Amino acid sequence: AQSVTQLDSHVSVSEGTPVLLRCNYSSSYSPSLFWYVQHPNKGLQLLLKYTSAATLVKGINGFEAEFKKSETSFHLTKPSAHMSDAAEYFCVVSEGGAAGNKLTFGGGTRVLVKP
Amino acid sequence: NAGVTQTPKFRVLKTGQSMTLLCAQDMNHEYMYWYRQDPGMGLRLIHYSVGEGTTAKGEVPDGYNVSRLKKQNFLLGLESAAPSQTSVYFCASRGTGQNYGYTFGSGTRLTVV
Numbered sequence: 001a002q003s004v005t006q007l008d009s010h011v012s013v014s015e016g017t018p019v020l021l022r023c024n025y026s027s028s029y030s031p032s033l034f035w036y037v038q039h040p041n042k043g044l045q046l047l048l049k050y051t052s053a054a055t056l057v058k059g060i061n062g063f064e065a066e067f068k069k070s071e072t073s074f075h076l077t078k079p080s081a082h083m084s085d086a087a088e089y090f091c092v093v094s095e096g097g098a099a100g101n102k103l104t105f106g107g108g109t110r111v112l113v114k115p
Numbered sequence: 116n117a118g119v120t121q122t123p124k125f126r127v128l129k130t131g132q133s134m135t136l137l138c139a140q141d142m143n144h145e146y147m148y149w150y151r152q153d154p155g156m157g158l159r160l161i162h163y164s165v166g167e168g169t170t171a172k173g174e175v176p177d178g179y180n181v182s183r184l185k186k187q188n189f190l191l192g193l194e195s196a197a198p199s200q201t202s203v204y205f206c207a208s209r210g211t212g213q214n215y216g217y218t219f220g221s222g223t224r225l226t227v228v
Contacts, residue, residue, distance in 0.1 A: 009155070034217070043205065043221040044158075051215065090157055102148070102173065103207075103217065105157030 002027045002093050006106035013081045014114045021076040021109045023091030033074045034092040034103075035065055044090065050074065061085070086113045118142070121206050121220035128196040128227045136191040136223050138206030144218075146209035147189040148173075149181060151202040152222070158205060164189055196227045 007022040025031060035047040048059025055067040061084075065076045074091060091106040119140045128134055138147065145166045150158040160173030162181040170181045178200060180192045189208075193200060206220040 004157075032215075036219075044219040046216060049216060102160055102163060103150075103158070105150075105159070107155055107157050 002031065002095050002104045004091050004093050004104055004106035006089075006091050006109050008109050009107065010110050010112065012112040012114065015083055016080050019076075019078040019081045019085065019111065021089050021091075021111070023074045023076065023106060024072055025074060025091070025093045026072060027093055027095055029095045032094040033065075033067060034094070035059065035063070035074075035076050036090045036092060037087045038090065038108075039087045047076070047089075081111075081113050083113050083115065086111055119206055119208055119218050119220040121204075121223050123223060124221070125224050126226070128193075128225065130196060130198060130227060132196050133192070133194050134196065134225075135193075136204055136206075136225075138189045138191070138208075138220060139187055140189075140206075140208040140218070141187060142208060142210060142214075142218065143186070144208035144210050145186070146211075147183065148207045148209070148217075149179070149189065149191045150205045150207065151175065151200075152205060153202050161191065161204075196225075198227045201225060201227045 003026045005024045033050040036044040038044050047063050048057045050057045050067045058064045063078050088108045088110045092103050122137045148163040149161040152158045159175050164170050164183040167186040182190045204223045207217045209217050
């Protein structure tokens with residue numbers, strides 16, 4: 001069975017400083033991994049995805065994530081936070097199989113950006 | 116724009132009432148999913164479909180039914196709503212091959228009083 005743990009439920013950063021959102025996963029197979037962002041009262045937007053190609057994945061809006069199999073981690077980073085980055089972020093794992101690659105979500109990390 | 120459309124966006128139900136949430140996608144995706152989002156729990160899978168005419172149970176299926184009569188539509192039904200079903204519901208569809216990835220609808224906020 002697959003599972004996802006987001007290690008911080010809340011992260012507070014100052015505008016212009018780096019952002020780090022931590023994610024650990026467990027999976028019986030070679031997983032696909034995603035980061036989604038959800039702004040208040042909005043749907044989910046895909047930031048980036050890892051599907052067994054390059055381990056360093058670049059996404060939209062300056063975000064990137066590194067897949068580390070030995071550490072079962074997929075941490076999300078951004079060098080310089082912007083006020084518009086204030087949102088909730090979800091780390092997601094997907095495995096193959098007859099169930100049609102169901103997604104398993106982490107509990108989410110809420111990011112606050114201070115001016 | 117191509118994507119996933121959910122209707123309605125908001126709804127208030129009384130306990131025991133029934134309703135159907137509609138999800139429509141125009142990307143010719145085979146796979147479709149219904150999730151519910153509750154605070155601190157991320158999204159949890161209710162039911163899913165791997166193609167027209169097929170449905171299967173997810174992680175939290177009790178109290179819900181689904182149908183996939185047409186490839187582009189995936190309906191989620193609540194036969195007798197309960198306050199525990201107060202949640203935000205998201206539909207998603209998934210592409211395959213080079214189009215692998217999930218597209219989510221904007222959500223339906225349901226309150227059961």
